[in-house]
Amino acid sequence: MSKIIPLTDVRRSVPLARADVARMSDVLPPKGAPLVDTRRRRLADLRISVTDHCNFRCVYCMPKDVFGPDYPYLPRAEILTFEEIERVARAFVRLGVTKLRLTGGEPLLRKDIEKLVAMLASIGDLDITLTTNGALLARKARALRDAGLKRVTVSLDALDDATFRAMNDVDFPVAGVLAGIDAAAEVGLAPIKINAVVKRGVNEHAIVDLARRFRGTGHSVRFIEYMDVGHTNGWRMDDVVPAAEIVRRIDAEWPVEPIDAAYTGEVAERWHYRDGAGEVGVIASVTQAFCRDCTRARLSTDGKLYNCLFATGGCDLRALVRGNYPDGELDAAIAAVWRMRVDHYSELRSANTARLPKIEMSYIGG
DSSP states (O other), rough: OOOOOOSTTTTTTEEHHHHHGGGGGGOOOOOSSSOOOOTOOOOOEEEEOOOOSSSSSTTTSSOOTSSSSTTTOOOOSSSOOOHHHHHHHHHHHHHTTTTTEEEESSSGGSHHHHHHHHHTTTSSSSSSEEEOOOOOOHHHHHHHHHHOOOOOEOOOSSSHHHHHHHHHSSSHHHHHHHHHEEEEEEEEHHHHHEEEEEEETTTTTTHHHHHHHTTTTTTTTEEEOOOOSSSSOOOGGGGGGHHHOOOOOOHHSSOOOEESSTTTTOOEEEEEEESOOEEEEETTTTSSOOOOOOOEEEOOTTTTESSOOOOOOOSSSSHHHHHTOOOOOOHHHHHHHHHHOOOHHHHHOOOOOOGGGOOOOOOOOO
């Protein structure tokens, strides 16, 4: 499914033995100091993919002609258990991570996902969030909140049924997602962020409709440029609706003005409605790269660590967890990988890089 790089010393490009991992203790930052990479970017966020399955077949993520009935999903034995996820998450928290986001695939398909939320909430005072397509959210919202989930982000690419059903490609109705959003708001999983991927010729007409629907609700719509994640979605630059165009369309209806990022590493550029009806955001990975502030690491469903959404390879943490490496060695291994991090794909993007065999989003997590 993906190219996996063993834990390596990049100067030698050979697998490290356990003794080598043990000697990595000098890469750990001093207590209280941030862990930073080669570009001085701090490790602060961990995105955890809990399943590579999804009940949608969105054209920009898991197109049906690739992810069909015979697609080779990960065997159960290769998937991290909840206990293994918790152990890895604790290691990241010791290294400075304060935000955990559960992703997939569709994370609500993972059986007893609320138990994992409770386990992660027991680690400490963390911002625990989850990204979902919303199809199962109405029935899961209360249990997730009770387990310790703080907020949800819901993917919703259009409000008209014809467009939405075509984009999810499983004929799921908009009403089901809206019911999930309402249920999440009712139990306090708020503020809710609505993610909409915009693809030219498919759903750019939905931009104003989505902005109108959530203005004044306290929820924030974030419009995402169609990205070249993985290598199966047929990405072309011509299909990208630039963030600047998205903002112009909204501003023509309701004037907006830019506001500062809420925190270092925030991926969305935020815009405030001048009439006080809330805000919208744009995520412009294609036209306005934000690599310089990226604070996110990603843990795949089977325990591989990736430093970039557009990665072509990862580091196998599951081998360390299942090999009974002590916590100090697990921490040191993660720190070594982050300290060697050089990723800045979006700043380098070109027609050639877009064709690289990158990891699929359904596996690495969005």
